[in-house]
Amino acid sequence: MGRVWALERMRDCPVSMLQVRDMFLSCGVLETDSPSTLSGAIPSTFAASDVARGIARLFARNDIWCLSEMPLRCGRRADLMGIDARGHVIIVEIKVSRADLLGDGKWTDYLDYCDRFFWGLPPTLDRAPMETEAFLPARCGVIVADGYDAEILRPAPLHQMAAARRKVETERLARASLRRLVTLGDPYTRQWGDAD
Helix, strand or coil, X not given: CHHHHHHHHHHCCCCCHHHHHHHHHHXXXXXXXXXXXXXXXXXXXXXXXXXXXXXHHXXXXXXXXXXXXXXXXXXXXXXXXXXXXXXXXXXXXXXXXXXXXXXXXXXXXXXXXXXXXXXXXXXXXXXXXXXXXXXXXXXXXXXXXXXXXXXXXXXXXXXXXXXXXHHHHHHHHHHXXXXXXXXXXXXXHHHCCCCC
């Protein structure tokens, strides 16, 4: 009876898959941490929307509010773009497969539009490429996320944008956010204004 209650409570608790694994290891339900023991415990694939939701929850807890699929003036689209309490613009590029990660040569275009840049990855993706110079580890942070939570593995250093550019990007993000909010309440209004 106690275990059933605990499992019911776990469904509403925002914990990461790794925390669940550690909990099962600590109470002896799992004998080892080997992949054969964990098969099925951690999904082998994650959708980008799962990773985005986990990162959005992490950011919200830290007073960073973000918008998904934000178009940039360079023609690219940021997976997540947000603003922290100090007004710094943050972009997260989400990759859920090795092929997508290694095949994206245009991500550096995002660096001109943010003060901090993060890679958002699922826990199952090999993070070794993130340490190579091709992925600018001194410039880019790394966040690992599932559909419930996220953790910053490497903080993104602050590289301040010019004040004029920050003002423009903040205003664009505010307008896109407001437009999405209004059209969510009244879909008829989608026909007006610039679509983001």
